[in-house]
Amino acid sequence: MTVPDSSVPSVPKLRGRPRSPATDAAIIEAALRLLEEGASVGGLSIERIAREAGVGKATVYRRWPGKDALMLDVLRSLEEPSPEPAGVSVRDDLVTVLEFMRRRGLAKRHSALLRxxxxxxxxxxxxxxxYDENVIAARRASLRAVLRRGRESGEIRADVDLELLADLFxxxxxxxxxxxxxxxxxEGLAERxxxxxxxxxSPRD
Amino acid sequence: MTVPDSSVPSVPKLRGRPRSPATDAAIIEAALRLLEEGASVGGLSIERIAREAGVGKATVYRRWPGKDALMLDVLRSLEEPSPEPAGVSVRDDLVTVLEFMRRRGLAKRHSALLRxxxxxxxxxxxxxxxYDENVIAARRASLRAVLRRGRESGEIRADVDLELLADLFxxxxxxxxxxxxxxxxxEGLAERxxxxxxxxxSPRD
Structure with a gap:
């Protein structure tokens, strides 16, 4: 488990700094434990998570404004950091992005908890x-930068819009x-x- | 709402024929009503659905071997029949398949129940x-037939495997x-x- 990277701000903004990373981690681990034991995301309460973590409700609320914000960090804690595209060949950078998605898919298959x-x-x-706006958005921005670079370098046609390009890959x-x-x-799926x-x-002439 | 097409067999096989289509529909509608009122798929029981439909549990079990089979037909009842590709241009047939998916996506957005x-x-x-094996498989087979035809007609390269081709579209x-x-x-997304x-x-020379 990775504790959320503090350089990636949670939105809505966290309150009550300074935080103790150990307490953050204990609360997130408590939520994960409850989910692993069969609690549903909808059924979990801040109260139950606090009790499981051995802290007061106020301690949780000082860190997260509500359950949704906490759940975002719970999910984020299960994510690997996404790779930086090397910035040389656009084709290789696209492979890097897709290979990360492939590995993430495999991780999800191998972890009942993540699934x-x-x-x-x-x-x-x-x-x-x-989740999309906070966790996935940064990856999408990085992909868009690669695609934009591809259009500038001539590796990608200029007449296809970036949104569609991103979805095609x-x-x-x-x-x-x-x-x-x-x-x-x-293996090799990203490349293909x-x-x-x-x-x-369609066949190229 | 469409009652499940009896030409598409439910798997596991239905028992206790002949069935009364009106009773089938009443049971499926009862399940939909309960879901609409906020019941969860996991929380619904055959007993509760039977009570809501005003029939005995045995009447439900004569039609569906269990809740999963019934739920499949519940979901199927919300689906529009998928279109037959016209079989002229492979490009147009692919557009037909994707346009159906687009409309299905829109329907899901407009229906809290479907979502x-x-x-x-x-x-x-x-x-x-x-659900995939029973409802989606027929659509996938129809798409594969279009792609195979495209390879035979030369509209699609022969060196890309069908599974990957299907995913790319x-x-x-x-x-x-x-x-x-x-x-x-x-509108127009399928064509694009x-x-x-x-x-x-990538630019074609």
């Missing part, structure tokens, strides 16, 4: 969107990793997706 | 997979429709995805 937390978060629309990996969890995520989307699937 | 049922099913791994639409529900699903995947995103 439970992610699918339960998905069932809570507001939480899912907050990530959609095939995401749908396998997140929606069709019984499909394989073999990137190269095929770049080249297109 | 609730789909995301809750997704949180139940076994149910989700059964459907992944971008699925990830928007199912995972990023706040992104737009504008199909044409861009066919052509590729």
């Amino acid at each position: 439970t937390v992610v699918t339960q978060m998905h069932a809570h629309q507001e939480l899912w969107r907050a 990530t959609g095939p990996m995401l749908s396998r990793a997140m929606l069709h969890e019984w499909k394989e995520l073999p 997706i990137v190269d095929t989307v770049l080249a297109g699937v | 609730t049922v789909v995301t809750q099913m997704h949180a139940h791994q076994e149910l989700w997979r059964a 459907t992944g971008p639409m699925l990830s928007r429709a199912m995972l990023h529900e706040w992104k737009e699903l504008p 995805i199909v044409d861009t995947v066919l052509a590729g995103v």
Whole structure:
């Protein structure tokens, strides 16, 4: 488990600094333990998490304004830091991004806890969107920078909009990793997706 | 609401034929009503559904071997029949498939009930997979037939495997429709995805 990186601010803003990282971690671990034991994201209360962590409710509320903000950090604690694209070949950077998604998909398959937390978060629309805006947004920005660079360098056509480009590369990996969890995520998949989307699937003359 | 098409067999196999379509529909509607009122897929019992439908438990069990099979038909009842590809241009057939997915995504956004049922099913791994194998499999087979035809006609390169091809076309639409529900699903998106995947995103010489 990684404790949330304090350089990535939680939104809504945390209150009551300075925080003790050990207490933060104890609270997050308590929530994870309860989820692992079968508690549902919807059913968990701050009170129950505080009791499990052996702290008072006020201690939790000094760190997180509410359960949703705490749950975001719980999910974030299960995430690996995403890699920095090397910035040399756009093709290789796209592979790096997709390979990270592939590994994340594999991790989710191998961890009942991660799967439970992610699918339960998905069932809570507001939480899912907050997760996207806080955790995924940084990755998306990094992907957009790669795509923009590709357009500037001529590796990517200029007439396809960035939003669609991002979906063309990530959609095939995401749908396998997140929606069709019984499909394989073999090594080399990231490369195959990137190269095929770049080249297109109709024959080139 | 559409009552499940009896030409599409439920798996596990239904028992106790002949069935009365009116009773089937009443049971499915009862389950939908309970879900709409906030019952969770996990919390619903056959007993409660039977009571709501005004029938005995045995009447439900004569039709469905258990709750999972019933839930599959509940979800199926919310689905529109998928279109038959016209079989003329492979490009147009791909657009038909993706346009159906786009409309399904829009329907899910406009129906809290559909969203609730789909995301809750997704949180139940076994149910989700059964849904895929029973409801989605037919659509996937139809897409594969289109792709195979495209390879035979030369509209699609022969060196990309069918599984990857299917993901390249459907992944971008699925990830928007199912995972990023706040992104737009504008008219023309199906055409843009199909044409861009066919052509590729690197410049053609």
